[in-house]
């Protein structure tokens with residue numbers, strides 16, 4: 241996929257002026273936050289489960305090499321195959337090999353961010369194999385030639401009228417004058433079109449939410465049932481999963497499962513959680529004859545032992561972007577690569593380089609909401625700061641920004657001066673903000689205030705308030 | 711080889727020395743013990759737990775009928791009629807469904823599973839029900855083909871009260887007993903309500919690629 245992260249500022253400006261997008265983003269702002277809050281509040285053990293989920297993954301990362309070997313051994317014992325891929329291109333190679341050996345012409349796909357990461361669809365197309373996305377959101381954006389704008393709601397940037405127009409264009413075998421003005425009707429239409437594709441596919445490709453070392457099982461979590469048809473109908477099932485998806489036991493998986501759906505969609509449990517272990521057994525009447533797991537590293541092992549190791553606990557629930565004011569304002573495509581939102585701002589510089597993605601960790605208000613809601617307690621703001629520091633050290637940020645930061649650092653290191661400066665600034669801003677208590681323009685941050693107002697500080701500086709409270 | 715490359719790189723980053731026998735022992739122990747973690751509280755009495763199972767399943771838009779061993783067939787026929795569905799079902803060969811088969815065969819055409827994707831109603835038998843979230847656990851195999859859980863538009867699942875357990879963690883010991891330690895059925899489906907999508911404007915719609923309706927026949931002990 242084409243990387244547009246270096247143009248984040250341009251992307252963001254465009255996104256802010258895009259009416260369709262702004263309307264669609266309203267659904268993110270209003271929907272996800274309340275549902276997650278209600279689900280978390282309804283489970284008294286939720287916070288303790290988050291702690292435990294974090295502890296499980298930390299333990300796995302300390303022993304990842306051994307858990308991977310154990311997982312491989314179990315998959316093989318059940319008649320499956322494990323393929324190791326250090327890079328995206330190696331993973332694509334494994335997948336193509338398996339497809340070629342199966343004589344595959346068409347491949348159905350369950351929703352998977354990892355196949356986005358390795359750019360699988362365009363690669364398969366170039367090799368004369370047709371990939372068919374079967375998750376409704378993924379299907380819609382595939383028709384549009386787009387990429388997901390959200391890791392669990394890939395078409396969240398679209399409105400119904402856009403989907404209707406796409407279906408009209410694509411489903412030419414249907415009556416051109418059919419009724420199409422309800423989401424129900426559009427869903428039914430997609431179900432009908434895709435049912436045949438499911439039944440005729442040669443290979444099914446899914447991602448995995450978890451890999452269980454104890455039993456060599458791969459797990460997918462979905463609501464539509466498309467992942468299950470993808471993996472149970474064709475002769476060959478390929479699971480593409482990154483190495484950090486491992487959990488030790490079925491019990492450990494159950495713990496993390498409890499925080500996954502609640503954090504993602506606010507459901508207590510997604511509709512379908514499916515554990516697959518090996519190919520169909522001799523006595524089985526259905527299921528795939530071949531079961532392959534492609535284990536992708538793609539630079540993840542390099543994060544172990546660094547300040548970014550915590551990011552490997554991520555279970556891709558999407559809560560961080562659902563609660564991010566920057567994501568709310570500009571949507572996922574502005575981030576310019578596969579992973580958007582706060583988790584993307586940490587991951588993207590790792591994958592495509594901080595020289596290209598340096599804007600992302602800077603595009604943060606550091607409000608801390610992402611870390612507050614992350615079920616795996618990943619310190620996202622801290623890691624974004626690490627990138628900023630690295631970028632700063634490499635002198636990649638623009639000279640003006642460097643000068644301002646240096647000035648701030650110089651002042652900040654001198655407490656009396658800092659207090660004086662902030663007091664003057666706070667008063668000045670509050671006078672300028674007037675009765676609206678909003679500032680439409682700030683001297684050193686005009687780019688920031690171009691599209692939003694800065695609330696004026698009220699009641700003196702933090703230091704002054706803190707002293708007063710004591 | 712990428713396998714060795716990846717494993718070596720992990721090891722070098724973990725800052726562990728050459729001898730990993732302690733870590734190996736710890737991993738083996740953790741897997742052998744498979745200790746449950748935090749279990750959400752469930753109601754104190756059996757009656758209340760069954761009620762929670764039903765409430766949660768219904769909250770996930772499934773429907774539940776409580777039936778006796780003798781009234782399963784009647785309940786199935788009535789449910790089909792109430793929903794204007796044809797008197798024809800695709801049924802799993804599971805022996806635990808023999809009673810239902812006998813009771814219903816005069817009123818319904820019963821075809822053996824798996825189907826070909828064109829069936830309107832499928833009937834399966836569940837391994838467990840889970841109180842915590844109103845979830846069904848179904849295992850694949852000759853008794854209950856897994857595709858039957860997804861292809862028909864309507865899915866009827868027979869569940870025995872004695873198989874209703876509190877937590878997901880109660881499923882695993884049962885499977886270990888039936889299939890052996892560290893073994894699993896080819897597919898285990900945990901199903902909570904009928905299929906759905908919210909991909910168009912975040913509007914929740916039932917009946918995506920899997921069933922539009924999920925009906926549970928909960929059989930009294």
Ligand code: SF4
Nearest residue numbers: 554555557558560614
């Ligand atoms: S970083 Fe946390 S909140 Fe964001 S997707 Fe990953 S697990 Fe979810």
